Amino acid sequence: MSRIRGRRLGFVGRIIADENLLYLAMVIENILALSVNDFHALLQYLQDEVVILNARHRQFNALFPR
Incomplete structure (x- = not known):
């Protein structure tokens, strides 16, 4: 590389x-x-984190519009 x-x-x-x-x-x-159950739990956790990050992003944009 x-x-x-x-x-x-x-x-x-x-x-x-x-x-x-x-x-x-x-x-x-x-x-x-990972087992199937652990992998499913990991995916669920990541999906939850994405939802939280999107909400924070929307809040930030509301406070500081372009």
Whole structure:
């Protein structure tokens, strides 16, 4: 992974990109290891978080309209 969005990465950038890919791989591995019930609970939690974030976003936009 030497490029992100068309930009050439330096040594530090490649390390960060590689660490991010490693973290993503670990997350995917942990998700795949979940039971069906745990996976369903994770999806429900994420859906609830999205609802909360959308509500906060609407509140913020109401306070600070463009």
